[in-house]
Amino acid sequence: MRAVVYRDNGGPDVLHLVDREPPVPAPGEVRVRVAVSGVNPTDWQARAGQAMAFPEITPHLDGAGVIDAVGAGVDRSRVGQRVWLFMAAAGRPTGTAAEFTVVPAEQAVPLPDEADFDLGAALGVPALTAHRALTVAEDGPRRLGPGALADKVVLAAGGAGAVGHAVIQLARWAGATVISTVSSSAKARLATAAGAHHVIDYRAGDPAAEIRAIAPEGVDIVAEVALGANLALDLAVLRPRGTISTYANDGGRPVELNVGQHMVRNTRMQFLVLYTAGPDVRAAAVADVAAAVRDGALPVGEEHGLPLIRFPLDRTADAHRAVEGRMVGKVLVDIR
Structure with a gap:
């Protein structure tokens, strides 16, 4: 699979596109074929100066895609489910700037059919x-x-x-x-x-x-x-x-x-x-945001007040530069 990684802190130039084996979901995890990755200020801030907890990190907390495999203890009926992801790279080396990522099952939230992957990737943080x-x-x-x-x-x-x-x-x-x-x-x-x-x-x-x-x-x-x-x-x-x-x-x-x-x-x-908000607080937020999505209350795009700025995976460094430069709108990386 294609993935963007960094091995040292620094500017956007530390990001590199590499080939890696797709990750295997551990017990309680799901693997997601990522369609769109969302970029937030916390992503470039972690890349720029947060202590490296792993030898190699794929960045980005947010994204959206389709579950294609599950680990032990996860309902197999979730395979094929469209989902939005949050906190994928929080304390983990497998963020969403890759063709596949793995996350705890509760961090892959069902995305209604009427909600596109752009919306899913813009939720999260x-x-x-x-x-x-x-x-x-x-x-x-x-x-x-x-x-x-x-x-x-x-x-x-x-x-x-x-x-x-x-x-x-x-x-x-x-x-x-x-x-x-x-x-x-x-x-x-x-x-x-x-x-x-x-x-x-x-x-x-x-x-x-x-x-x-x-x-x-x-x-x-x-x-x-x-x-x-x-x-x-x-x-x-x-x-x-x-x-x-x-x-x-x-x-x-x-x-x-x-x-x-x-x-x-x-x-x-x-x-x-x-x-540090706590798991109960995050779970309540996820449930309410999911309800708002089902109600059609969180649309994105310039006509809804949030322009979408897109980059391909091999230009993830430019996506980071756009967020660091305070570009108005939501920066997305297309994985498909």
């Missing part, structure tokens, strides 16, 4: 992170579904990004009023296409006043991608007992907290990453 961001509020639900966020106001910072896009779609599916902040008119069109009820350019005018006009009582949940840059705005619009769910700090600006201000407001500040 963005959708599960978005679910976590929306389910940690003190006064909010722990599970998502239609009506779960009724009467709540969600602010999706950076609504043109992959996670922001998923936040908008999941929050809208769950019944929230969704506000998104963006930095340009082009990104505003994407956030609107994703389903945001209100889109605000945070670089123009008075974004706090605009948000307060929409939500006079304040925002219930902020899904934050750039805490250092946006904390002042978040606090200006957050309601008492509101939650700031932080999944990144784009730009790397240091974060300074006014402790007294947060105490008076009873702010909940939730930092999140999938790896």
